[in-house]
Amino acid sequence: EMTIxxxxxxxxxxxxxxxxxxxxxxxxEGENSSREFYIEDGIIxxxxxxxIELCFYPSxxxxxxxxxxxxxxxVEGHSMQYAQFKELQIPGTVLELxxxxxxxxxxxxxxxxxxxxxxxxxxxxxxxxxxxxLFHASVEETxxxxxxxxxxxxxxxxxxxxxxLSNTTFKNDPSLKTIExxxxxxxxxxxxxxxxxxxxEKLEIRTTSELNWMQQPYTGCASLKKLVFYRLLLTELLFxxxxxxxxxxxxx
Numbered sequence: 001e002m003t004i005x006x007x008x009x010x011x012x013x014x015x016x017x018x019x020x021x022x023x024x025x026x027x028x029e030g031e032n033s034s035r036e037f038y039i040e041d042g043i044i045x046x047x048x049x050x051x052i053e054l055c056f057y058p059s060x061x062x063x064x065x066x067x068x069x070x071x072x073x074x075v076e077g078h079s080m081q082y083a084q085f086k087e088l089q090i091p092g093t094v095l096e097l098x099x100x101x102x103x104x105x106x107x108x109x110x111x112x113x114x115x116x117x118x119x120x121x122x123x124x125x126x127x128x129x130x131x132x133x134l135f136h137a138s139v140e141e142t143x144x145x146x147x148x149x150x151x152x153x154x155x156x157x158x159x160x161x162x163x164x165l166s167n168t169t170f171k172n173d174p175s176l177k178t179i180e181x182x183x184x185x186x187x188x189x190x191x192x193x194x195x196x197x198x199x200x201e202k203l204e205i206r207t208t209s210e211l212n213w214m215q216q217p218y219t220g221c222a223s224l225k226k227l228v229f230y231r232l233l234l235t236e237l238l239f240x241x242x243x244x245x246x247x248x249x250x251x252x
């Protein structure tokens with residue numbers, strides 16, 4: 001347990017980064033009217049006047065499921081990195097997820113609700129127990145390295161607000177077999193190396209937009225054999241189908 005002296009007014013963003021054995025935070029007795037943070041259930045929060053920020057979650061806190069309290073509007077960058085919970089419940093009040101916020105965690109499944117409007121880079125990277133990711137955040141581009149290095153990741157579902165799959169979104173995810181999109185997808189672009197070194201065998205995308213992809217978004221996907229793109233023609237309520245057969249199984 002980390003006991004923070006009463007004289008401390010604020011805590012820097014990386015103060016407890018990678019303190020993997022830390023189980024709880026507490027405050028020493030004493031008044032401090034200038035203090036910018038508070039501690040609840042061993043977790044550090046801050047009220048910035050516009051909302052509540054979750055600042056530091058102790059990495060070794062022992063709980064299987066953690067529910068972020070209602071009223072929290074932002075999960076700070078790195079704040080839950082290395083956390084040992086397996087399931088996380090995100091309330092509709094959360095609008096922003098900072099970079100690396102769930103990276104290197106023990107999460108097995110994660111659902112990000114549509115109420116989230118801003119997502120930082122690397123938020124789930126290297127969470128090697130993660131098997132399922134439901135990414136419904138209301139963003140137009142997936143964050144860089146969104147779920148890279150998640151070696152157990154098998155299933156992903158992405159929001160229909162996404163227009164661009166960024167570079168290395170799913171880099172080095174060898175177990176990833178299925179990527180789906182919510183209905184009425186408006187996907188327009190897949191950037192290079194979006195799926196580099198993934199375990200995909202087939203990728204099927206239905207979108208209302210003209211789909212472009214950069215050179216070799218699937219480099220290193222040794223099992224990928226077919227890409228199928230359906231473009232919905234709203235005027236005719238028909239799909240145009242484009243199939244790309246990959247003769248080289250290594251898809252390089």
